[in-house]
Amino acid sequence: MTATHALPRHDRHSRGPGGLPRLLQAMDLDAHLAAYGPPPYRGPRQLIEVVAAAGLTGRGGAGFPAARKLTAVAEAGRGAVVVGNGAESEPASCKDKQLLGTAPHLVLDGLQLAAEAVGATRAYLYVHPHPRLHQQLGSALAARAAAGLDRAEVQLVTAPPRFLAGEESAVVSRINGGPALPRFKIPPVHQRGVAGAPTLVHNVETLAHLAQIARYGASWFRAAGAAAEPGTMLATCRRADGTVEVVETAIGTPLGELLRLPDLPAQAVLVGGYHGTWLTSAHAAALPLANAALRPAGAAAGAGLLAALPHGRCGVTEAVRVVRYLAAESAGQCGPCLNGLPRIAAGLAELAAPRPRPGIRADLERWAGLAERRGACHHPDGSVRFLRSALAIFGTELTAHARGQCTATSSRPFLPVPAGIPASQADWT
Amino acid sequence: MNQQLRVNPTACTGHGLCAELLPERVTLDEWGYPVISADPVPAQLARAARRAVTDCPALALMLVADR
Numbered sequence: 001m002t003a004t005h006a007l008p009r010h011d012r013h014s015r016g017p018g019g020l021p022r023l024l025q026a027m028d029l030d031a032h033l034a035a036y037g038p039p040p041y042r043g044p045r046q047l048i049e050v051v052a053a054a055g056l057t058g059r060g061g062a063g064f065p066a067a068r069k070l071t072a073v074a075e076a077g078r079g080a081v082v083v084g085n086g087a088e089s090e091p092a093s094c095k096d097k098q099l100l101g102t103a104p105h106l107v108l109d110g111l112q113l114a115a116e117a118v119g120a121t122r123a124y125l126y127v128h129p130h131p132r133l134h135q136q137l138g139s140a141l142a143a144r145a146a147a148g149l150d151r152a153e154v155q156l157v158t159a160p161p162r163f164l165a166g167e168e169s170a171v172v173s174r175i176n177g178g179p180a181l182p183r184f185k186i187p188p189v190h191q192r193g194v195a196g197a198p199t200l201v202h203n204v205e206t207l208a209h210l211a212q213i214a215r216y217g218a219s220w221f222r223a224a225g226a227a228a229e230p231g232t233m234l235a236t237c238r239r240a241d242g243t244v245e246v247v248e249t250a251i252g253t254p255l256g257e258l259l260r261l262p263d264l265p266a267q268a269v270l271v272g273g274y275h276g277t278w279l280t281s282a283h284a285a286a287l288p289l290a291n292a293a294l295r296p297a298g299a300a301a302g303a304g305l306l307a308a309l310p311h312g313r314c315g316v317t318e319a320v321r322v323v324r325y326l327a328a329e330s331a332g333q334c335g336p337c338l339n340g341l342p343r344i345a346a347g348l349a350e351l352a353a354p355r356p357r358p359g360i361r362a363d364l365e366r367w368a369g370l371a372e373r374r375g376a377c378h379h380p381d382g383s384v385r386f387l388r389s390a391l392a393i394f395g396t397e398l399t400a401h402a403r404g405q406c407t408a409t410s411s412r413p414f415l416p417v418p419a420g421i422p423a424s425q426a427d428w429t
Numbered sequence: 430m431n432q433q434l435r436v437n438p439t440a441c442t443g444h445g446l447c448a449e450l451l452p453e454r455v456t457l458d459e460w461g462y463p464v465i466s467a468d469p470v471p472a473q474l475a476r477a478a479r480r481a482v483t484d485c486p487a488l489a490l491m492l493v494a495d496r
Contacts, residue, residue: 334438335462
């Protein structure tokens with residue numbers, strides 16, 4: 001690496017919304033260095049102010065301000081640890097996998113810069129067991145080591161193929177050598193995480209944005225998106241024709257455009273994955289992919305997962321399959337989730353069958369209320385959100401089912417649900 | 430400073446002792462797990478609350494600063 005690589009091509013990357021994609025440009029290390037130069041290290045904490053001004057929020061689902069997480073870990077001191085979380089566990093999402101496969105060095109730059117910002121000398125990259133991706137990432141790390149780019153040592157850790165494996169405290173537990181199970185958040189991970197040290201867990205897309213903000217600044221980042229929710233985000237779009245595409249889009253792009261609803265009509269849209277919310281297609285079409293508009297509709301942009309359910313498929317049958325999967329993926333550690341989710345799954349299946357027991361709907365609503373907000377993690381909350389929205393959106397179909405009818409013309413499952421139920425501790429490691 | 434009762438749901442095994450010791454703040458759901466009031470613990474309940482915390486067989490109960 002020579003000094004001539006240090007000049008990033010600002011013009012090419014500073015065009016804002018017109019300059020998309022910012023993240024999804026395939027680059028090996030040589031191409032990456034030619035376009036961006038080495039990571040712009042600038043000393044502890046310096047980056048946090050820029051990230052705050054940029055208004056970057058976490059792209060893993062919760063949408064928490066990135067600068068506040070960075071600050072909390074930086075202030076906790078004591079040999080912090082940084083984790084790049086690439087374990088997107090929503091079965092219908094593949095944006096993190098695609099990002100890691102396409103532009104790994106943006107993510108790895110972000111990991112280094114975040115480590116510098118919080119004073120960490122150790123970093124981890126946590127990714128599901130995709131053999132080819134692991135091989136690519138291993139090569140990428142080796143190439144960076146040979147070029148002397150990295151200041152913090154990076155270790156690649158494999159996440160088990162479980163829905164909750166990417167939950168922040170589950171990530172920490174797995175890196176600590178234990179099962180990828182969520183834990184109670186007192187004390188929080190940013191105080192006591194990997195090996196007991198303050199730990200920053202950032203989604204890999206968040207880190208890639210951070211790597212660009214470090215180079216081009218806050219106003220460049222804000223040239224895309226809205227003032228309250230700036231920047232771009234990756235979205236996994238499962239369209240009504242069954243195709244899946246990961247796109248990078250300015251925050252605020254209408255869902256109808258992302259899912260091409262005018263050309264590929266759907267009956268309903270699932271926003272935010274299996275912890276997300278069903279909306280009617282007509283309602284979703286005009287809504288922008290932005291929390292300001294989605295929250296009043298009971299939805300959130302989350303990790304950018306959108307799925308359009310085509311006409312001719314049964315939303316009730318899809319919901320039964322997904323809720324059964326969510327119940328099976330409960331870590332089984334908290335009483336309300338352990339007891340509530342299997343009952344909810346069985347109750348929904350009963351409600352979807354001909355002539356359901358009259359009290360079953362009331363039971364479902366009661367169990368949902370009991371499961372909600374009583375877990376160590378948000379699994380019961382997200383599962384209940386999915387259930388409630390399914391009951392609301394597929395009400396007509398439920399009525400037909402009660403009479404022994406289903407309006408679907410195809411019984412082929414639409415939403416992906418992985419096979420295999422965790423049976424022992426080994427399934428979580 | 431006000432205190433609030435919290436349960437670590439991963440540690441709780443549903444003995445239900447807390448609901449007997451502090452019925453003003455804890456009830457049990459239909460599976461025997463505690464439903465804890467979000468209200469702060471007032472001074473007159475502080476003693477009973479501390480007892481519920483120390484006597485929990487699973488050590489799952491705690492008093493934290495009210496948020």
